[in-house]
Amino acid sequence: MALTMVSLAAIADRKPTAASAQLVAEGRESAARLYALLVGSSALHGPVGLTEQILLCFDRALAKLHGVNLAGAEDDDDAAGNGNSRKRKSGRGRGLTAASAAASSKRMRVSSAGGNGARIERKATMDDKFLWRKYGQKDIKNSKYPRFYYRCSYKDDHGCTATKQVQQSEDDDDTASPVYVITYFGEHTCRPGIDAAAMVVDGGEEEDQLSPAQMVISFASSGGGGDASVSWPCSGDDAQNNSETSHESRPPDQAPAGEEEERLRPCTTADVSDEPIMDQSTPPAPELLADLKPMDGCLLDGESLFGMDELVYFHELSAALGLLDRDWAAPV
DNA sequence: GGCATTTGACCGCC
DNA sequence: GGCGGTCAAATGCC
Numbered sequence: 001m002a003l004t005m006v007s008l009a010a011i012a013d014r015k016p017t018a019a020s021a022q023l024v025a026e027g028r029e030s031a032a033r034l035y036a037l038l039v040g041s042s043a044l045h046g047p048v049g050l051t052e053q054i055l056l057c058f059d060r061a062l063a064k065l066h067g068v069n070l071a072g073a074e075d076d077d078d079a080a081g082n083g084n085s086r087k088r089k090s091g092r093g094r095g096l097t098a099a100s101a102a103a104s105s106k107r108m109r110v111s112s113a114g115g116n117g118a119r120i121e122r123k124a125t126m127d128d129k130f131l132w133r134k135y136g137q138k139d140i141k142n143s144k145y146p147r148f149y150y151r152c153s154y155k156d157d158h159g160c161t162a163t164k165q166v167q168q169s170e171d172d173d174d175t176a177s178p179v180y181v182i183t184y185f186g187e188h189t190c191r192p193g194i195d196a197a198a199m200v201v202d203g204g205e206e207e208d209q210l211s212p213a214q215m216v217i218s219f220a221s222s223g224g225g226g227d228a229s230v231s232w233p234c235s236g237d238d239a240q241n242n243s244e245t246s247h248e249s250r251p252p253d254q255a256p257a258g259e260e261e262e263r264l265r266p267c268t269t270a271d272v273s274d275e276p277i278m279d280q281s282t283p284p285a286p287e288l289l290a291d292l293k294p295m296d297g298c299l300l301d302g303e304s305l306f307g308m309d310e311l312v313y314f315h316e317l318s319a320a321l322g323l324l325d326r327d328w329a330a331p332v
Numbered sequence: 333g334g335c336a337t338t339t340g341a342c343c344g345c346c
Numbered sequence: 347g348g349c350g351g352t353c354a355a356a357t358g359c360c
Contacts (some may be wrong), residue, residue, distance in 0.1 A: 134337060136352060149351070153336095165351090 130188060132164065144170050152188060161186035 136149035145168040152160040163186055169179040 133335095135354095137338075138350065138352095141349065147350085151352095163351095 130162065140167065143167070158189055160189045162188045 131153040132150035
């Protein structure tokens with residue numbers, strides 16, 4: 001189940017293609033048929049709930065494939081600067097192998113409104129509960145901004161292999177808040193039980209880590225105008241360490257009038273229910289991630305975070321997109 | 333002095 | 347040879 005959801009999220013974050021959209025649509029239709037069968041069996045509440053979640057995730061994937069930015073997250077390939085980081089193939093002899101890098105890479109996006117570039121960059125990209133040490137910087141071909149390389153400060157002390165790469169997105173040049181794409185590699189062995197990368201995918205599902213998961217997190221501002229959604233494949237307790245996620249953070253000193261860091265909170269289920277999901281503008285301070293409540297229904301241990309009205313919405317959306325047969329069962 | 337950062341050089345893959 | 351990732355000496359900061 002978790003693997004399914006993560007895969008769907010991964011699909012959803014890639015650029016839409018007719019082929020992939022069709023595949024997702026077909027998968028969605030199959031899930032719908034399964035749902036219809038399960039609904040016919042009154043004693044199958046568990047499977048029904050799971051199927052509902054599958055349908056929701058398909059809907060989200062389809063919506064993204066067709067440019068409906070439900071999660072407010074841009075394509076991470078573009079965000080990383082023409083996708084170079086995605087194409088990482090060689091781990092080099094001294095570093096991560098290609099396999100290990102791909103196995104555990106997790107990405108997230110962090111934005112921060114203008115101002116002191118260096119300070120903001122650090123503020124926006126370093127507050128993830130881990131102590132990082134910069135060990136390199138590299139200009140990336142066809143990318144306007146350099147890529148920064150960090151490793152866990154406890155690499156020497158504890159042999160911690162966790163590393164991360166930070167690169168400013170070129171997509172947001174025209175905005176006041178630069179967006180940083182953070183890619184995590186390896187695991188934090190310095191703090192047993194905590195792994196900034198692995199946290200993204202549901203714990204214990206090794207398969208999930210065999211390919212970079214594409215998680216999307218967006219945040220709403222309580223002040224309005226900020227919409228939000230989160231695709232969160234792990235429990236809320238792990239929220240602070242989620243990576244391969246997208247979120248934007250706007251430091252308080254650069255926040256628009258009336259916004260303060262304390263108000264920058266991740267959206268909750270209620271946020272999503274109340275507002276249409278199109279884009280995020282006011283992200284939380286990373287430290288606030290610790291208090292995040294995951295709101296995507298994908299992997300929340302049997303708890304669907306979407307109401308059925310939302311399912312209908314996605315159903316209608318998919319139908320409007322012309323991808324799906326209209327006879328698949330969307331429960332109301 | 334200790335630590336983190338910077339930056340040119342090096343390595344390995346394609 | 348180009349490229350991305352890492353190393354390690356030099357440098358800066360506290």
